[in-house]
Amino acid sequence: MMSHLNFEIFIVVSFGTQLTKCLLLFINVYLTFSGPGCSSLAYGAMEELGPFRVNSDGKTLTKNRYSWNYAANVLFLESPAGVGFSYSNKSSDYDTSGDSKTTTDNYKFLVNWLERFPEYKKRNFYIAGESYAGHYIPQLAHTILHNNKKANKTIINLKGIMIGNAVINDExxxxxxxxxxxxxxxxxxxxxxxxxxxxxxxxxxxxxxxxxxxxxxxxxxSFIDLYNIYAPLCSNPNLTALPKKNSIVIDPCSGVYTHAYLNRANVQEALHANVTKLKYDWESCSDIIFSKWGDSPSTIIPLLHEFLNNGLRVWIFSGDIDGVVPVTSTKYSIKKMNLSTKTAWYPWFFNGEVGGYAEVYNGGLTFATVREAGHEVPSYQPGRALSLITHFLNDTPLPTTKRQP
Known part of the structure; x- marks a missing residue:
């Protein structure tokens, strides 16, 4: 909590070696036609890369064997205030949301959280996310680098960022x-x-x-799901009496199941969420935040150059069947950075199949596609997504042969 701001967080510790593994902050800002305002808990944790998926009864869970906490301790943050379970005691905060304020609040939260849990302070720290997090993450990383140089500031051991199907450069x-x-x-x-x-x-x-x-x-x-141009639509948005387990490939009605689950009183109590007992339903996205969003720079390319110049690892990935921020958008934006190629375009493999394609640039930037993945890559290709984040965190190239390293 930061005076009048109350952020909802959800940490999933790593399996086995959580005492030594890095800390990964995941920021999921599901893009609603070029606007922020959606929940990392709903999408990132419950439908993408968290340890569980919600079953069709809206009550029970299925284990996700491709959860990212196999690779890191993962911290999910619902931001800004007004999104998900995060809230402010000042209603005026909802009228002044924007990139700058969100960056400031996210940084303050992160510092406070690390001071509260000092066992994570010296860990290697990474930030990953997708969609409008293409703004949030670089802006937060820039603030961390800037404040790390100041005296009497909490040092955050930032090593790299990874952004997927990300808003980078408007044009x-x-x-x-x-x-x-x-x-x-x-x-x-x-x-x-x-x-x-x-x-x-x-x-x-x-x-x-x-x-x-x-x-x-x-x-x-208007008649297709732009977040995955080949995915079926949710044709029956009703819960089932008996749980139908979520397959490893996302169910188009998963959002319905998640909404029901996170509105259960016992779930909210277990998450220490909704402590103010709001009289309206929890929602995965906030129209108020989206409609009143203020500043949003047209490009974050200068920040990406800054990170490369400071030796940060920068990976950009793209699900190749996303129609919201598609692979062509990302390729055009990277081309605008005028980077020289270190490793030319090549296929990378997962489980004996092409997982996608990659290109590595001089200075520390890697671009990777994920084959047959939509806007939320871990939802559609969880195994390939786990392979991607694992290689990013380990600073190892994506495998160029069918045999996994």
Whole structure:
């Protein structure tokens, strides 16, 4: 708690060697058409990389054998205040949300948490996340580097960051999205050309013709799940009387199960959540936070350069069937960084199959795709995602042969 702010956290300690393994902060900001405001507990912990998945009865759990706490002690943070179970005693905080305030609050939380649990202070520290965490994570990492240089500050042993299907640079993110959707026969080539020609993604001001072109795009994509362009939709959003175990591949109705589970009084009590006994349901995303979001810089590329210059490990990954922040957007953004190639494009393997493709750049940046994964990579390809985070944390290259190292 930071005076009037109360953040919900969920830590999952590592199996076996938790006393020596690193600390990984996971920030999941599920992107709602280019806006933040969603929960790391709901998506990151319960539907992606946490130790359990919720069954179809909304009451019971199934163990996730690809949980990331096989690789690290994982800390999930619901941020900013107003998202999930995190809240503020000052309603005005919800009107002033933005990148800068979120970064400041996240840093204060992290320092306070490390002081409260000093056994983690000297561990190697990493930050990972996806979607709009492409802003949150670099901004938090920049603040850590800046404050580590000051006297009498808590030193955070930051070693690297990993961001997936991440918002990086508005112009290339947007252009890459429409190019991707056209190349996958979801929107017409004409629609993509009109949007990329008429709309100025480097400006907040656009002609009315831009909105007309965007409206056509919205009509085209409204009947599919853009977060995984080949995934089925949730056709029966009801709980079942008997639990149907979650398979390792995400159930399209998982959000329904998670919502029911996290609204159970006994679950909230076990999580020490909702201590103020709110009269309305817990929700995975906050429309209030999204609608009132303030500052959001158009690019975080300068921060990525800063990290490489300071010797931080930077990995960027991309599920290749995400239509929200697709692989083309990420490739365009990395190209804009003008980095020279160290290891040319190659397939990497998991369990004898191609897990994706990777390219390594001079300076310390690795880009990796994850084959057949949507926006939330660990949901759709949990085994490949665990392999990815393990190699990132161990600072080892992704395997280039079918035999695992």
């Amino acid at each position: 290339t993110d947007n252009r890459g999205t429409f190019d991707y959707l056209a190349s996958h026969a979801i929107i017409s080539d004409q629609a993509a050309n009109d949007i990329n020609t008429i709309c100025n993604f480097s400006s907040d001001v656009n002609p009315i013709q831009c909105q007309t072109a965007i409206d056509e795009y919205v009509r085209d994509v």
